[in-house]
Amino acid sequence: MPNDELLKEITEQEYKYGFVSPIEQEFAPKGLNEDIIRFIWEKKKEPPFMLEWRLKAFRYWKSMQEPHWAKVEYTPIDYQDIYYYAAPKKLKEKPKSLDEVDPEILRTFEKLGIPLREQEILAGVAVDAVLDSVSVATTFKEKLEELGIIFCSINEAIRNHPDLVQKYLGSVVPYTDNFFAALNSAVFSDGSFVYVPKGVRCPMELSTYFRINASETGQFERTLIIADEGSYVSYLEGCTAPIRDENQLHAAVVELIALKDAEIKYSTVQNWYPGDKEGRGGIYNFVTKRGICLGENSKISWTQVETGSAITWKYPSCILKGDNSVGEFYSIAITNNYQQADTGTKMIHLGKNTRSRIVSKGIAASRSNNSYRGLVQISKKAVGARNYSQCDSLLIGDKCGAHTFPYIEVNNSNSIVEHEATTSKISDEILFYCNQRGISKEDAIGLIVNGFSREVLNQLPMEFAVEAQKLLSVSLEGSVG
């Protein structure tokens, strides 16, 4: 269908419901086909190589099956019933003010210390800003520009730095990598781009706040971070989604490239809407995050605090290609009510004397399921490689589950791989003991969870750590009777 016809149809369809507004027209109809991809490409004013790439990804995706090896269960996703380009929720369906929002939700916001305006946005109150297509904060842009650091939305990067994008986009996560990566490559419409030039130490934490706002909008961010030789960057990703009772798909791809002597630190605090107490609604978070230590002595460190989403399927990984390169993965994954998380990492040791460290803390409460899945692969050439993995699980109550699936493949004889795992439980006896010392159940759980998570929380930048700590206790609320 030609674009103008398509647009006409959309506008007319909208008109039936009684609106005309410039924002309302900025979307594609539900479903996925080559026309939709052309529509996105055109909307984003991308160079021709991107259309070609997106279409290749789409054609490949059509040949693939949705993966089902993770320990998660969900009703099948109808990929033709999703909007692939932001469709803002119709204004009349939105609450007019915070007074119309569920007080329980507001209480949670208050506990998190989210400012009022932010609360309105999260609760889906009709505000006139466009939220779905998040663009990167521009406050520090000029200062960064002086240092030659490029920090912009991926769309701007595609338009303004096509050479860098063409060289690195899909170089760590090719569209052939997996089902969700292929889908993302075909339809992504937002995300961040960072380039730090040779020898530059980025003087501030770069951060993006992702949000899913519109209903039934699949979110497909694409993030690409390149640290040139001898550079350093710390990137923070915060994710929050408003509450909706239907499930929403979120399939992001993040690619990190660290050249010789460069270091990238990537921190995530994810609190997408997890669904309600009965397991209705919530985000399906199917994310591919991978970094490559391309040059010698480079380092990539992932830190994640995963408290949200109905389903999390996420394995931030490191390919340790350069000799002496280092990969780290620090993770806290919390599940409550009916949440399911299958998360972990892959450390692929290719270079000599490469080192990796995995610290995973899984916390399961109520009826949730929490799995760690990790692969440590040491190739023949990775002489002197070392890995240390530690996977700890904490259970709250006895209806939840924690599972650990460590896969270890060692293909040479002078590497060292160590794995430790523990499981603890916050039993009724422990809670009573705390009560007897004057500490309430909620505070007791907070105390234990924070102690349990400290090693990972310590990896986060200060302000983020405080927020994350609050999030941990809020997400465990109501986990005991």
Place this chain on the structure above:
Amino acid sequence: MELLKINNLKVGIEDKLIIKGLNLTINLGEVHAIMGPNGTGKSTLANVLAGKPGYDVLEGEIIFMGKNLLEMEPEERAREGIFLAFQYPVEIPGVTNANFMKTAVNEIRKYRQLEPLDAFDFLQLMKERAALVGLDASYLQRNVNEGFSGGEKKRNEIFHLAMLEPKLAILDETDSGLDIDALKIVANGVNSLRSPERSFLVITHYQRLLNYLTPDFVHVMYDGRIVLSGTKELALELESKGYDWLRNGNNGSK
């Protein structure tokens, strides 16, 4: 002043009657000891006082400082001044003893409308009280009871007691599992915590703890009731005669 009054208390667990009409009054400043054979309901009494879930209070009342104790949540009771040194202290993963005590002390202070202790004052207090009960400072930085020996756990309970300064301290067999030296240290610790403003309910099987503690009253609990009450001489008599003496018809004599 009457601190605790238990009237005709009947408690069951899962359809089984354990405490069968128990009466006990403790005045402020007194030390009471409860002895009695295994399984007669001593720990049950201690747990019911502390508010442990799972027990059915079928009859009777418990008045603590003029308030109905049975209506309070366990943490409220603790903040009101009830302390239980557990017979089997649990291990708490990931929480240091110091951090645990800091949280507990400040929760209790908050309840009593006192400012939280600052880090410096807290540290001072903690060191002083640890020394009082002979707990090495290294145990403060370890997770609560994790990997502690049986005796160390008991000593740690007395450390908690010293930190929280309760009105009523219930010691459930704190002496068992302690070697002679530890017993002396713990007993000395308890003695130094005795005050006209604090009462003790000491559950024990052995005379030796009572040698150090010299209780004001000794009660014998048997089959869910207090069947005999007296002064410290009663404990000596029990030790020489054994519980068979009770079974052979001494029930109920007071």
